[in-house]
Amino acid sequence: MSLAHLLLRQARQRPESPAILNGEALHATHGEWAARSARLAQRLRAAGLQPGERVLLFARNHPRYLEALWGIWWAGLVAVPVNAKLHPREVEWIVANCGARWGFVTTDVAPGPLAGLERQIDLEGDEAAALLAPAADALAVPVTERDLGDTAWLFYTSGTTGRPKGVMLTHRNLMTMGTGYFVDVDPVARGDVIAYAAPISHGAGIYAIPHLMAGARHVVPASGGVDPAELVALGRAIGPLSLFAAPTIVGRLVDHAVALGLSPDDCAQSFKTIVYGGAPMYVADIQRALQVMGPRFVQIYGQGETPMVGTVLTRADLAGSAHPRHAQRLASVGVAQTPVRVRVTDSQGVDVPLGDVGEVLIQGDSVMAGYWANPDATAAAIQNGWLFTGDMGSLDADGYLTLKDRSKDLIISGGSNIYPREVEEALLTAAGVAEVAVVGEADAQWGENVVAFVVAHAGAAPTEAVLDAHCLDHIARFKRPKRYIFVSALPKNNYGKVLKTELRERLADA
Numbered sequence: 426m427s428l429a430h431l432l433l434r435q436a437r438q439r440p441e442s443p444a445i446l447n448g449e450a451l452h453a454t455h456g457e458w459a460a461r462s463a464r465l466a467q468r469l470r471a472a473g474l475q476p477g478e479r480v481l482l483f484a485r486n487h488p489r490y491l492e493a494l495w496g497i498w499w500a501g502l503v504a505v506p507v508n509a510k511l512h513p514r515e516v517e518w519i520v521a522n523c524g525a526r527w528g529f530v531t532t533d534v535a536p537g538p539l540a541g542l543e544r545q546i547d548l549e550g551d552e553a554a555a556l557l558a559p560a561a562d563a564l565a566v567p568v569t570e571r572d573l574g575d576t577a578w579l580f581y582t583s584g585t586t587g588r589p590k591g592v593m594l595t596h597r598n599l600m601t602m603g604t605g606y607f608v609d610v611d612p613v614a615r616g617d618v619i620a621y622a623a624p625i626s627h628g629a630g631i632y633a634i635p636h637l638m639a640g641a642r643h644v645v646p647a648s649g650g651v652d653p654a655e656l657v658a659l660g661r662a663i664g665p666l667s668l669f670a671a672p673t674i675v676g677r678l679v680d681h682a683v684a685l686g687l688s689p690d691d692c693a694q695s696f697k698t699i700v701y702g703g704a705p706m707y708v709a710d711i712q713r714a715l716q717v718m719g720p721r722f723v724q725i726y727g728q729g730e731t732p733m734v735g736t737v738l739t740r741a742d743l744a745g746s747a748h749p750r751h752a753q754r755l756a757s758v759g760v761a762q763t764p765v766r767v768r769v770t771d772s773q774g775v776d777v778p779l780g781d782v783g784e785v786l787i788q789g790d791s792v793m794a795g796y797w798a799n800p801d802a803t804a805a806a807i808q809n810g811w812l813f814t815g816d817m818g819s820l821d822a823d824g825y826l827t828l829k830d831r832s833k834d835l836i837i838s839g840g841s842n843i844y845p846r847e848v849e850e851a852l853l854t855a856a857g858v859a860e861v862a863v864v865g866e867a868d869a870q871w872g873e874n875v876v877a878f879v880v881a882h883a884g885a886a887p888t889e890a891v892l893d894a895h896c897l898d899h900i901a902r903f904k905r906p907k908r909y910i911f912v913s914a915l916p917k918n919n920y921g922k923v924l925k926t927e928l929r930e931r932l933a934d935a
């Protein structure tokens with residue numbers, strides 16, 4: 426069984442149905458998509474690529490990205506989709522680590538040749554067109570069969586500490602994620618649309634799988650990126666969009682809806698479901714999003730090691746303001762998704778009492794096979810069948826998980842644990858604060874001091890004194906930032922995560 430069969434199945438059942446759109450324009454029906462991917466697979470195999478070999482994808486979002494991805498699977502190969510914002514040197518390290526010989530790129534992302542690749546194919550060029558050119562009998566090209574436990578997607582972690590690690594995601598992992606989506610996240614009907622506003626190399630692209638299972642349409646916005654005005658117009662033109670977005674992207678969509686004076690009903694014409702995750706969504710921000718755009722949000726928590734499958738905070742949870750514990754639930758990441766179990770333990774793997782903070786562990790068929798060529802890291806991450814996520818959190822009696830922070834972001838000041846997220850949640854309710862990131866700074870007396878980097882709303886100028894008074898009203902004295910640094914923007918990676926390591930380095934350098 427291989428993920429390629431999902432495409433073959435749609436192509437046999439409904440060859441004429443629209444599958445990939447480039448903006449509003451049809452790029453491929455399911456039949457055309459399958460024919461191109463199948464022929465690409467045949468040519469990759471004819472060129473000598475062997476089942477299990479890795480093939481790099483280093484490109485901006487593009488309709489052919491999906492055709493190449495399924496062609497790679499059709500040929501029994503392993504896709505290595507990497508973050509388009511990486512430096513070529515970082516990508517060359519990945520190429521060497523995974524031993525990829527072939528790579529598909531777009532030239533905006535990879536303008537020059539990447540060391541280590543034997544063949545580097547521009548997805549927009551003639552060579553890619555020739556490789557994808559279908560033949561009448563293309564569907565007769567057999568899918569190279571794979572075991573469900575074979576790797577399909579090698580997902581390199583962002584590597585904020587040390588070198589990135591290649592997470593081996595198997596066909597089973599991704600099938601599990603795909604089928605679970607309909608139960609836990611959102612039902613999908615034929616003809617629904619998923620829009621790739623966020624990079625296909627990450628969570629947004631992983632959601633191509635359930636949408637192909639359901640025979641939905643896949644649209645790559647013409648800009649190739651996130652433009653709120655474009656998405657609003659696109660949804661109106663082709664039908665309400667579903668998309669995966671980091672909290673920062675949700676914030677931009679909400680700002681745009683406010684600027685245009687759109688009502689929740691207007692937003693419903695453009696957006697069916699916005700799944701968010703990948704970084705903390707603060708209570709103040711999701712409340713505003715729900716108020717402005719209506720009940721079209723679902724939160725997921727996962728990580729590359731258990732892609733998109735950890736917990737879910739459903740549409741009903743988010744909308745259920747009558748529930749007595751609604752406020753706590755809004756601050757949580759919801760309950761375990763159907764395919765997995767979630768526990769919170771101490772460092773020895775022993776469950777902590779309900780409400781106490783510990784490390785989040787996840788077990789189930791979505792959990793990776795391990796890290797590529799890194800048995801030590803695999804043994805540290807997966808113990809007794811449980812994935813140690815490195816995230817800290819607590820469970821309540823109903824099974825709702827509230828994340829604190831990654832263990833490395835915890836601040837210890839004067840012997841007390843301070844979770845930056847709590848301080849951030851408090852500061853975001855102060856007038857004039859648009860964004861905030863709290864980190865620890867080395868201090869001879871206290872071990873660490875709490876420092877807040879604050880981005881103000883346009884036209885607002887919150888002062889240190891006002892923010893300090895606000896904290897005194899909301900959180901324990903010892904958690905208050907000792908220092909505020911006002912900045913125009915927070916450093917973020919391509920997937921919308923605030924780079925706290927970079928903030929800590931700034932403090933250390935100063």
Ligand code: AMP
Nearest residue numbers: 702703704705725726727728729758816
């Ligand atoms: P990645 O492997 O790049 O997808 O990053 C996964 C990490 O992002 C997790 O281990 C969490 O620290 C964080 N994360 C993912 N989803 C959420 C969420 N819903 N809320 C807060 N943090 C999240």
